[in-house]
Amino acid sequence: MQKKSMKRILVTGGAGFIGSHLCERLLSEGNDVICVDNYFTGSKDNIRHLLNNHNFELVRHDVTSPYSAEVDEIYNLACPASPPYYQYNPIKTMKTSIYGAMNMLGLAKRVKAKILQASTSEVYGDPAVHPQVESYWGNVNPIGIRSCYDEGKRAAETLFMDYHRQNNVRIKIIRIFNTYGPRMNSNDGRVVSNFIVQALHGEDITIYGTGTQTRSFQYVDDLIEAMLRMMATEDSFIGPVNVGNPGEFTMLELAQKIIDLTNSRSKIVFLPLPGDDPKQRQPDITLAKEKLGGWEPSIKLEEGLKKTIEYFKTL
Numbered sequence: 147m148q149k150k151s152m153k154r155i156l157v158t159g160g161a162g163f164i165g166s167h168l169c170e171r172l173l174s175e176g177n178d179v180i181c182v183d184n185y186f187t188g189s190k191d192n193i194r195h196l197l198n199n200h201n202f203e204l205v206r207h208d209v210t211s212p213y214s215a216e217v218d219e220i221y222n223l224a225c226p227a228s229p230p231y232y233q234y235n236p237i238k239t240m241k242t243s244i245y246g247a248m249n250m251l252g253l254a255k256r257v258k259a260k261i262l263q264a265s266t267s268e269v270y271g272d273p274a275v276h277p278q279v280e281s282y283w284g285n286v287n288p289i290g291i292r293s294c295y296d297e298g299k300r301a302a303e304t305l306f307m308d309y310h311r312q313n314n315v316r317i318k319i320i321r322i323f324n325t326y327g328p329r330m331n332s333n334d335g336r337v338v339s340n341f342i343v344q345a346l347h348g349e350d351i352t353i354y355g356t357g358t359q360t361r362s363f364q365y366v367d368d369l370i371e372a373m374l375r376m377m378a379t380e381d382s383f384i385g386p387v388n389v390g391n392p393g394e395f396t397m398l399e400l401a402q403k404i405i406d407l408t409n410s411r412s413k414i415v416f417l418p419l420p421g422d423d424p425k426q427r428q429p430d431i432t433l434a435k436e437k438l439g440g441w442e443p444s445i446k447l448e449e450g451l452k453k454t455i456e457y458f459k460t461l
């Protein structure tokens with residue numbers, strides 16, 4: 147028998163970077179967690195330390211097929227998140243976003259679970275509004291090499307909204323901005339992990355374009371806090387809500403910071419920009435602050451980078 151206060155929670159993509167931190171936090175709060183993953187980009191190594199916990203269950207499953215379990219809450223994270231992986235099989239990426247959302251929404255409907263979608267700042271595309279507010283509809287290329295991810299995530303948001311309007315499913319949508327931290331995949335081409343690995347190996351640090359394009363970086367613990375707060379909001383608040391760190395840095399500043407923190411001898415080199423790379427991305431988090439009990443990122447870039455660098459040193 148489950149304890150009364152204990153919730154049974156399904157996390158899809160739970161063996162990934164963000165999912166593993168989420169599983170860890172949900173378990174630490176006394177919940178029963180089912181982690182579903184097909185290990186496309188995730189790894190058992192990310193959750194190995196949780197396997198002895200009796201409240202943790204690990205299921206190898208692909209969310210493009212239906213899955214069933216009696217749960218109170220679902221966090222839908224399953225989806226490759228970095229360009230080399232989501233472009234490896236773009237049709238599969240779309241299927242994961244769309245069939246995955248439909249299968250999880252169908253489950254939420256049947257078992258009356260609350261369901262949270264891990265959407266993305268990529269729904270804003272190359273934004274004409276800066277910083278991005280939730281009411282901005284975005285500037286997305288529907289036929290480019292990033293579209294399988296961007297449009298897949300946009301379609302998933304549509305499905306969430308329609309299951310809510312048509313079937314009263316209790317949904318929550320968060321739009322996650324660039325997040326980094328321990329257990330990021332070391333070779334998935336994301337900028338923070340790329341720079342750290344290059345700096346630790348003393349290799350050239352590659353910047354695409356001139357390095358003046360900006361990004362904002364959120365440490366993973368800040369994101370997890372926002373996810374739990376979002377799930378706990380009253381049913382009438384469904385989002386979408388931006389979750390990210392508005393502190394903006396150029397790629398050049400980030401590279402220099404990482405070189406300093408690792409005492410690296412690496413030099414910075416410049417390569418041509420890949421297709422559809424957004425020039426600027428920064429969240430407006432006014433709504434998150436208002437609706438998520440005053441939530442705002444609390445971990446400074448330097449502090450988060452130090453923890454991430456420590457993790458990469460252990461690999």
Ligand SMILES: NC(=O)c1ccc[n+]([C@@H]2O[C@H](COP(=O)([O-])OP(=O)(O)OC[C@H]3O[C@@H](n4cnc5c(N)ncnc54)[C@H](O)[C@@H]3O)[C@@H](O)[C@H]2O)c1
Pocket residue numbers: 158159160161162163164165182183184185186187188189207208209210222223224225226227228242246264265266267321322323324325326331
């Ligand atoms: N990391 C970021 O900066 C960021 C930003 C915006 C949105 N997100 C979203 O957050 C979620 C988690 O991202 P992450 O950075 O942890 O990436 P990740 O690649 O580490 O995690 C994704 C997980 O989903 C699993 N997965 C992929 N396809 C699957 C399928 N068909 N069936 C079952 N499992 C599948 C992978 O094996 C992996 O464990 C993703 O949905 C991503 O789009 C992440």
